[in-house]
Amino acid sequence: MNGWIHHLVIAPIVLPMMVCAVLLAFNERRRTLKRVLSLGTAAALVAISVALIWEVDSGRQTLPGTPHVYLLGNWPAPFGIVLVADRLSILMVLLSSVLGFTALFYAIARWDRSGPRFHVLFLLLLAGVNGAFLTGDVFNLFVFFEVLLAASYGLILHGAGEERTKASLQYITINIATSLLFLIGVAMIYAVTGTLNMADLATRVSRVPQEDLMLLEAGAAILGIAFLVKAGIWPLSFWLPRTYAAAAPPVGAVFAIMTKVGVYVILRLSSLLFGANSGEAAGFANxxxxxxxxxxxxxxxxxxxxxxxxxxxxxxxxxxxxxxxxxxxxxxxxxxxxxxxxxxxxxxxxxxxxxxxxxxxxxxxxxxxxIAGIAEPVFDDEYTGALAEEENETGxxxxxxxxxxxxxxxxxxxxxxxxxxxxxxxxxxxxxxxxxxxxxxxxxxxxxxxxxxxxxxxxxxxxxxxxxxxxxxxxxxxxxxxxxxxxxxxxxxxxxxxxxxxFAGPAYVYMEGTAAALSDRSVYIEAVRSVSRAGEARP
Amino acid sequence: MEAVLALAIGTLTASGLWLLFRPRTFQVVLGLCLLSYAVNLFIVAAGRLRTDAPPIVGKVAVDPAQYVDPVPQALVLTAIVISFATTALLLVVLLASRGLTGTDHVDGEEDDQ
CATH class of the missing domain: 1.20.120 (Four Helix Bundle (Hemerythrin (Met), subunit A))
Incomplete structure (x- = not known):
């Protein structure tokens, strides 16, 4: 895990963010340029995630399936923030990249013209989703959740129109309230365990004293509710069908991965924190x-x-x-x-x-x-005129x-x-x-x-x-x-x-490997603990 | 001090929740603001309350018991920035909704009463 391949882990987050920044510099008339850049980025994301899957799954330099841990800013774990690319997170990154690429491709037919800055928001959403999958830190997870939510607020409003505005008002309110629940949960878990690193958290959960266990479980439950709202669980899901129906089609398609972010986090945290060998807290909330x-x-x-x-x-x-x-x-x-x-x-x-x-x-x-929802923009910002030249390039x-x-x-x-x-x-x-x-x-x-x-x-x-x-x-x-x-x-x-x-056979073998890694959390914990800082000898 | 902080958080949460369930969009926004204040205070409280203790440790080895936990302060800073930004965005959507639907009801239409 040396050289450039080591830094590939952070590429699914950094690449779309950087392209976002570049895209902002061009105005809406440079449509072709924007399309080429954003579609190229999405395609690169697919390639990167395939390369990462290959790297993690074959494990050329380590054991197959060993998670790749990336220290952000080279701060040692568990004090700094880590990115962890194991089989599960890379699988999710691949899914989001494939979905993102196809939805973006589709959007180019007409939907990216029905509002300003579609490509920027779309790439930002992908960066947030990928970050949420890759991070190994609970608070960093919150930050990436906010990144993806902020982008999704913009995307849900894409194309404007009364129905979208009404749906998005409720969507945004629900998600802000949910984010507050997320913060309360994180704060409670931190108060009990004194750490936010997921691997470190997993080792400390089994040592939580009996009298604090209830506090920890309350924190985890509040945190869990935040993810369950995202996953769209009944009875916290009445916003979901309406919001998704109001969104523009490519946005709806990419939002399909957003409920899976909630599912992913539940799967990750329940296996790490409340797995079979976490003492008193095992099997919590199952x-x-x-x-x-x-x-x-x-x-x-x-x-x-x-x-x-x-x-x-x-x-x-x-x-x-x-x-x-x-x-x-x-x-x-x-x-x-x-x-x-x-x-x-x-x-x-x-x-x-x-x-x-x-x-x-x-x-x-x-x-x-x-689809008549392509309405006039509400605010008179710089985005005018793009609608006028509609329908002349159907392809x-x-x-x-x-x-x-x-x-x-x-x-x-x-x-x-x-x-x-x-x-x-x-x-x-x-x-x-x-x-x-x-x-x-x-x-x-x-x-x-x-x-x-x-x-x-x-x-x-x-x-x-x-x-x-x-x-x-x-x-x-x-x-x-x-x-x-x-x-x-x-x-x-x-x-x-x-x-x-x-290819159900090979795919299923990969899923079985992922499931085995999830049930044996020591692999994940050990990978994070034993990671060495760049420029230091491996212990 | 604990009691004062707990009361403050409780009051803010209760008022925030009440406002959150009101039918007018502006009340909802204010409710979310109050709730985020409550949550920010709660995060600080999660790092244990200390007065007159700095959060930064110098280069010399010192007794960490003399210092306050710096992590919750960093978390609160992040949380403040994020909630500020999302509230600003929500205000824009509120205005758009008011302009498009002609009402400030959260459902975009008045109840028939």
């Missing part, structure tokens, strides 16, 4: 996770059936996916963790593809009321619009509902198989299996209904043009899911 996960799944399933709009289906599906993941995290166990990671990857990509395909499909059906128009859209839509439905032969099926099958794997199947496991199957059925019903409505109903107007730029990213996401299915 039951809460399981039952609130069930409630989220049930609510999301009902929401999928009840909603008429495809954006509503997507929003509620995000909740079902979060609920499944949280319930599975609560149940724990090595094979189940591997299965849930596979499900996480598959469902994130599938929801991203769904958000991207909704708008062309609804445009095809002439339901323009949703190459592809033939057979209906066929392409229909095919993509069917793929999306199959993925979301978890039907063979796509990765959604393998993911759900793996979860159910892992649940049956134990010696005795608990009632909770039966409920989870039932909910997984029911939610898949509900998704299928709802998607079929929407498909018949939107794609089969003959319309008088000729089908609108659909540019390659819009189709290619949807195809890319679906191809990623297809690849996940074809």
């Amino acid at each position: 039951n809460w996770l399981i039952w609130s996960g069930f409630a989220t799944m049930a609510y999301g399933t009902l929401g999928i059936l009840a909603t008429r709009k495809l954006t509503g289906v997507a929003g509620h599906y995000v909740m079902v996916s979060s609920g499944t993941l949280l319930a599975a995290i609560g149940m724990g166990g090595g094979s189940l963790t591997a299965a849930l990671l596979f499900y996480l990857a598959s469902s994130t990509l599938a929801v991203g593809a769904l958000y991207l395909i909704i708008e062309p499909v609804e445009r095809n059906a002439g339901e323009d009321d949703m 190459v128009v592809i033939p057979g619009t209906i066929a392409v859209l229909g095919g993509g839509f069917i793929f999306c439905s199959l993925l979301l509902a978890g039907l063979p032969p796509l990765s959604g099926f393998i993911a759900k099958f793996a979860i159910i198989d892992a649940l049956f794997g134990g010696e005795a199947i608990t009632p909770a496991a039966w409920i989870l299996i039932a909910l997984i199957i029911l939610s898949g059925l509900a998704t299928l019903i709802s998607m079929t209904r929407a498909g018949i409505d939107l794609l089969w109903t003959p319309s008088e107007d000729s089908p609108p043009s659909l540019s390659v730029i819009e189709v290619a990213p949807i195809g890319l996401l679906l191809a990623a899911c297809l690849a996940l299915m074809i």
Whole structure:
């Protein structure tokens, strides 16, 4: 882990931030330049995360799967802030990069023109998300959360319009209040343990005296609520479908990763702080996770059936996916963790593809009321005129619009509902198989299996209904043009899911390695503790 | 001193929460401000209360018991900056919402009463 590869760990954070700063220097008329720069950055992020996965997983210079620890500012751990790239965090970075790249690609077709500084905000969001995945420090996690939230406030308002403003007002208020909960949780944990470094925290949790344990658990619970709001758990999720539906399609697609940030942190902290060998605090709140996960799944399933709009289906599906993941995290166990990671990857990509395909499909059906949200800017800032030169560069128009859209839509439905032969099926099958794997199947496991199957059925019903409505109903107007730029990213996401299915074997081996690393937290702790400062000999 | 601080945090939190649940956007913003003050004080309190003790240790080896924990002070500084920025952003959205919907209700429409 020497030379440039060592510094690669920080690149997913620093690169988009630096490009953000550069992009701010150009005004909105230099559109091509901005597009090239931001899309190039997003592509570079994908390449960087692939390289990091390769590096961590093969472990050419260390044992395979050893986390790469990066000391920020070369301050020694646990006093300074560390970035930790282990299998889990790099997997999440890869997911966010792939989703970010495709959503940005899609946005270039038209959406980046409906408001100022789209690319800057988008890259800032990616930097924040990547930072949240990579950091090994609880307070630094807060900072990156704020970075990604600040960017998301701007993105949710992108395109302006009354509906977006109303939705974003509530979204911002809820998230600021949640951030305050986050701070209270962090302060309480610091008060009890005296550290904020996750690895150091993990070692100290088992030594917390009995009388302080309640305080620590209260702090962790408050912290957990902050993440659960982000993950969209019932009953803290009523903001989610509305906000996501109001967002512009590429924004909705990239927001699919944001709920997963909450899930990721829950997974990370519960394995580090409340794993099997953390003494008195072990297994804290697992039951809460399981039952609130069930409630989220049930609510999301009902929401999928009840909603008429495809954006509503997507929003509620995000909740079902979060609920499944949280319930599975609560149940724990090595094979189940591997299965849930596979499900996480598959469902994130599938929801991203769904958000991207909704708008062309609804445009095809002439339901323009949703995308009419490109309103006049509210404030008279420097952004004027970009709207005037609209619609003169649609790009190459592809033939057979209906066929392409229909095919993509069917793929999306199959993925979301978890039907063979796509990765959604393998993911759900793996979860159910892992649940049956134990010696005795608990009632909770039966409920989870039932909910997984029911939610898949509900998704299928709802998607079929929407498909018949939107794609089969003959319309008088000729089908609108659909540019390659819009189709290619949807195809890319679906191809990623297809690849996940074809290479399910190697992918699953990777997930199993990740799950093993999560259940044995000593690897993570040891990696952070033994890291040497640059310019010093390794002990 | 502990009692005074605890009372201050409690009062700020209670007023902040009450304002947060009010229907007018400006009240919500004020509520969030009060809540963030309460949280900032809480973070300071999490580092144990000390008076007349500096947070910075010099180069010479000294007894750390003579100093106050510097970490919560750094955390509070970060938290203040961030909450300031997000509040400013929320104010802009508030104005936009007022302009677009013609009402300062948080739902963008008045209750039918």
